Amino acid sequence: MAVSRIVVYPKHDEPDPRGEGVRQQAKSFLGIEVAAVRSADIYLLEGDLSVEQLEGLARRLLADPVSQDYDIEEHEEVGAGKSELQSSVIEVHPLPGVMDPVAQSVEDSVLTLFGLDVKALTGVRYDFEGIDENDLKDAEDEKVDKAAEEASAKGDVDWDKEEEKEE
Secondary structure, eight states, X not given: OOEEEEEXXXXXXXXXXXXXXXXXXXXXXXXXXXSEEEEEEEEEEESOOOHHHHHHHIIIIISOTTTEEEEEEOTTOOOSSOOSSOEEEEEEOOOXXXXXXXXXXXXXXXXXXXXOOOEEEEEEEEEEETOOHHHHHHHHHHHHHHXXXXXXXXXXXXXXXXXXXXX
8 A cells, every 4th residue: 555645834934833942942952053943744644545635635634724735745755844954854753552643533534535444644844944963963962961960960870780781
């Protein structure tokens, strides 16, 4: 069966409050200046859906026509937020076994609208503009080092015992 991907994102002239919140958190928690963050909802659908059915699903159910646009993508494409600036993308999906009520609603809707049984998975994508992977890696390493130092200073972690556990 084919896997289709629908990406729903704020229109380019609309604000992206979720993306702006992530941008502010990157600055306050990680100390990273990011030019902009754009967010998108991801819907992965496994089933035999035609292009017309995917268009109808995206237009009638998944995207708000006033404030959102959508793309139906091939696996190699990355739309909705392509930028001239250097960027990094983080995509978050539930782990296997974790409840995904939005995905269940999408599955039920496809069954009702088209009479097709599909499997759905949802997620969120964040496009960080004006930052590269090395900046993210450096910030992550600094935060891990700082957390380890703080835990050691408080006596919360006995690193000798932790190393013994790993062996």
